[in-house]
Amino acid sequence: MKTSxxxxxTTITMLMLLFVAAGSVxxxxxxxxxxxxxxxxxxxxxxxxxxxxAGKELYIKHCKSCHGPKGLGDGPKAASMKTFPxxxxxxxxxxxxxxxxxxxxxxxxxxxxxxxxxxxxxxxRWALVAYMRSLKK
Amino acid sequence: xxxxxxxxxxxFPLLVSLLMVLGTSASAQETTEEETGPDKRxxxxxxxxxxxxxxxxxxxxxxxxxxxxxxxxxxxxxNGISDLWGIWGVSNIRLGLNFVPMKNLMVGWGTTKYxxxxxxxxxxxxxxxxxxxxxxxxxxxxxxxxxDCSADAAFGDSYKFSxxxxxxxxxxxxxxxxxxxxxxxxxTFTHFNAVDSLVDHDRIGISMGARYKVSPQISLIxxxxxxxxxxxxxxxxxVPDPAEPNFCVGAEISTSTHAFHLWxxxxxxxxxxxVMMTNKNNxxxxxxxxxxxxxxxxNF
Numbered sequence: 001m002k003t004s005x006x007x008x009x010t011t012i013t014m015l016m017l018l019f020v021a022a023g024s025v026x027x028x029x030x031x032x033x034x035x036x037x038x039x040x041x042x043x044x045x046x047x048x049x050x051x052x053x054a055g056k057e058l059y060i061k062h063c064k065s066c067h068g069p070k071g072l073g074d075g076p077k078a079a080s081m082k083t084f085p086x087x088x089x090x091x092x093x094x095x096x097x098x099x100x101x102x103x104x105x106x107x108x109x110x111x112x113x114x115x116x117x118x119x120x121x122x123x124x125r126w127a128l129v130a131y132m133r134s135l136k137k
Numbered sequence: 138x139x140x141x142x143x144x145x146x147x148x149f150p151l152l153v154s155l156l157m158v159l160g161t162s163a164s165a166q167e168t169t170e171e172e173t174g175p176d177k178r179x180x181x182x183x184x185x186x187x188x189x190x191x192x193x194x195x196x197x198x199x200x201x202x203x204x205x206x207x208x209x210x211x212x213x214x215x216n217g218i219s220d221l222w223g224i225w226g227v228s229n230i231r232l233g234l235n236f237v238p239m240k241n242l243m244v245g246w247g248t249t250k251y252x253x254x255x256x257x258x259x260x261x262x263x264x265x266x267x268x269x270x271x272x273x274x275x276x277x278x279x280x281x282x283x284x285d286c287s288a289d290a291a292f293g294d295s296y297k298f299s300x301x302x303x304x305x306x307x308x309x310x311x312x313x314x315x316x317x318x319x320x321x322x323x324x325t326f327t328h329f330n331a332v333d334s335l336v337d338h339d340r341i342g343i344s345m346g347a348r349y350k351v352s353p354q355i356s357l358i359x360x361x362x363x364x365x366x367x368x369x370x371x372x373x374x375x376v377p378d379p380a381e382p383n384f385c386v387g388a389e390i391s392t393s394t395h396a397f398h399l400w401x402x403x404x405x406x407x408x409x410x411x412v413m414m415t416n417k418n419n420x421x422x423x424x425x426x427x428x429x430x431x432x433x434x435x436n437f
Contacts, residue, residue: 061354115393118393
């Protein structure tokens with residue numbers, strides 16, 4: 001009887017450890033990148049003007065759940081993703097050209113979905129770029 | 138043609154009409170003040186999804202979009218705590234799939250718990266409001282065909298399969314006044330091939346709805362469906378009373394691919410012909426229920 005209880009406790013402990021170990025493996029997210037290789041050259045130098053307030057509204061609707069309220073990559077869906085959604089306030093993200101931000105946003109890559117059929121208006125796409133620019137620290 | 142409308146039911150239609158007229162004149166004035174030429178691009182969608190509680194809207198997603206719709210109506214709140222204000226009561230549910238095969242056209246199929254109904258629908262944007270208001274409103278035609286799949290006995294002695302059919306058609310007139318405020322009005326026509334005795338086969342009605350956005354994702358919505366009592370098209374003398382008007386008030390939460398509606402409304406019927414023809418609940422007598430809609434979009 002005593003052996004059986006010990007066995008049960010050991011099994012439960014082992015299972016808990018296994019879950020913790022698995023959780024830590026999944027928690028190690030890949031850093032975003034690799035999209036430049038497939039990006040058509042025209043996006044590199046693309047320029048556009050956007051309204052930051054309109055961009056903020058679109059961001060809240062389409063982007064916040066993954067990228068977080070301030071673009072820090074800490075939205076409610078971010079933890080379950082293989083790739084870190086990116087820190088929009090950081091120098092690396094802000095060093096991308098407007099056209100590159102447009103490309104990532106509209107065409108997408110890997111876990112970042114394409115938004116060309118959800119944000120159909122070019123004016124809105126540039127508004128999103130303008131808002132992401134405004135998140136610079 | 139003489140109409141019999143209770144004065145209480147005329148306030149909401151008048152308010153919506155007044156809003157549309159005032160908004161149109163204000164926007165036209167803004168347009169003339171613009172220095173550049175008129176922007177003829179279609180205005181942004183007036184509503185977040187193709188549904189506005191029990192009503193349809195002019196919003197049709199882009200080509201090759203599939204929409205999955207879940208519509209749920211609990212029982213009325215009249216029984217109070219005994220059935221948790223209708224949540225444990227008998228509910229009505231519709232599941233639907235809509236597809237956009239070409240720009241401005243949506244076709245769909247749905248199945249509903251009540252009457253085991255199957256329905257097929259089509260919606261087409263005839264005219265779209267422009268950003269410069271050179272076209273001040275959008276016009277959308279919506280039509281559906283419902284097949285009541287109840288047992289044969291439900292249709293009486295002289296049963297024919299076509300007795301199961303009912304139809305609904307409306308012309309939705311929509312105006313997006315601003316980023317926050319959109320309003321729609323729709324004259325509607327409903328026809329049932331078979332009805333109970335002392336009930337008309339046809340019903341003309343008017344539907345109205347308004348949305349006010351309080352944040353990028355949250356909107357407050359009110360809708361009103363008014364079946365009209367028109368002597369000129371009735372089959373009976375005296376003219377039978379139409380169904381009760383359907384008043385709904387609630388909120389919408391929208392995301393990139395979803396729209397969630399939560400409201401209090403009077404009709405437990407989901408398809409618009411059921412709303413216009415069979416609603417017996419009077420919202421203002423406490424006969425209302427909790428309604429839920431969820432829509433999900435996939436782009437292909």
